[in-house]
Amino acid sequence: MKTLLKWFALLLLPALAAALWLAWPDVREPALVEGAALPATAARIEQGRYLARAGNCIACHTQAGQAPYAGGRRIGTPFGDVFSTNLTPDRQTGLGAWTPGEFWRAMHHGRSRDGRLLYPAFPYTSYTRVSRKDSDAIFAYLQSLPAVAAPRQEPELRFPYNTQLALRAWRALYFRPGEQREDAQRTAQWNRGAYLVEGLGHCNACHTARNALGGIDLARNYGGGPIPTLGWEAPPLASPQPMSDAQAAEMVELLQGGTSRHGVTTGPMAEVVFHSLQYLQAADIDAMVTYIRSLPPVGDAPVPRQPRVSAARRAELMRSGEPIYRQHCADCHGQQGEGRDYVYPALVGNRMLTGASAGNAIRSVLLGGYGPSTARHPQPHGMPSFAQRLTSEEIAAVLTYARGNWGNEAPAVSPVEVQRH
């Protein structure tokens, strides 16, 4: 009898408690308000189209080469893969039967129409800051799209991450719903920028490091860090020194056109520019940069452990890197790493090249790449792939040379690090 009681206490009670906990709404969630459904006028739909661009919904909710917004794109996480869903107004498989209130609940609370908690691969940790008015406009736009039948695909997550209990726990730790508040001390432009960057832009989904459980490390907000599963690292947006007006103007160019006087966006950032930022009004990009300039500096992002390179070895890599640079890189990036304005990025002072980690630079040299085609730069220039033409030793040497010359002062790159990619 006693043992039975003990078992009861040990097993059943926690299970009961868990069940109770699960049944309770985890985040303070007021009853669903439908409100007076606003008419889906052409102007509201147009507004929604613009806001959906600002949120880059199309990138995740479209499978390359398939119908836009029909979902089905596989999105990797350290815990397994999830699939984006169909946002077209198909009644069976899309949002056809949804109400604006249910859509708002998904954006604001991360809860689906049927009450299921949603995986935070859908960046509702940011979208929760979007206003109800804007959420309704996005909904009106999505409802105006042609309906496409595309059923939901089950996530391929490992146990226990595939349970609602795990999501529940994750949300208790890392999710605080709440709309963006106006800061009366700041300008309207700053507030607009904060709303876009923190909300629809979900910039910190990549530009802030995540902890082992995939939670965004807000103590180091915008401090940059590796993006799990993508193999790219996001540079910090918060800078230790205040940004000059010239630097801010160049950031505006980069975000709007994908190519600026000295830089080109690559990898995941090229995707953000290609599908989202190039469509935003100049005033909104200006506002975002105004906000980014004001971000408080945070400590350096945690740098992945790297093999050590001795001073003698570094000198050797520098020496052998120089002729490789002259032969393979200088034609485009310039003898002094100065690049060519709006064509080839400068390597002098290039944050992507000279970050604490050389991960992005190694990836660029191995895979090559083009900046994104945008209205301003429809036909950007490209960087060749050197994976078949240079050895790991040569790539380490040329990058050590470029990271340590012309005023660049980044540490050496070891061939072992190149081989990891």
Place this chain on the structure above:
Amino acid sequence: MKKRFQAAWLTALLLACAGTAGANPADPMAERVQACAGCHGEEGRSAAESYAPSIAGKPAGYLYQQLLGFRDGRRKHAVMQQMLAWLSDDYLRDMAAYYGTREPAQVPRPPRATAAVLARGRQLVEQGDAARRLPACAACHGDQLLGVQPAIPGLLNLRDEYLQAQLGAWRNGSRHAPAPDCMADIARRLSGEEIAAITAWIATRELPQEHRPAPRRDQPLPIDCGGVP
């Protein structure tokens, strides 16, 4: 005086036009595609030791389909995918047009199979296998395998490893063309030995003097191909 002036003006205009046509180094596209030259060679003529295929002079419509396919993941290759990921349809069409108008060059490839294997390959390429309703390669790719405008590629001047890898990729489903995917259908009906024989024979063919893809054809193909308009 006025006449002279007009003539000078006309000559200048003509020169300027000549300057923008064809393989002129001043073609802005030549610099834009420098990133491709590392693997595919100058103007798309890849070196004998390069695995990457020569793309000079292939039908532009075919090249455009391949670029879209790499970008959108129908055709898988990590470098090609990363290169093209954020390029617009218009830009890819212009790149395809650029390579479609370059001059190919013959790369010597000594035969690497026995006479019997080559003969089997030749038979399949030129006649197919009527018993299995397998069309001849030449029925679609042209009598001389030079391709047909605008969307069927020539098969000459490619390494046999490359040709084999493509047929293999179709067979195991990692390369796709728009449905109905005729090449996937054909590749699945070929045995490994047949693929080896076909590719070995094709790789020994020399690029003839006149090597442009044949003009568009009106009669239907022997098999339905979604990629061919």
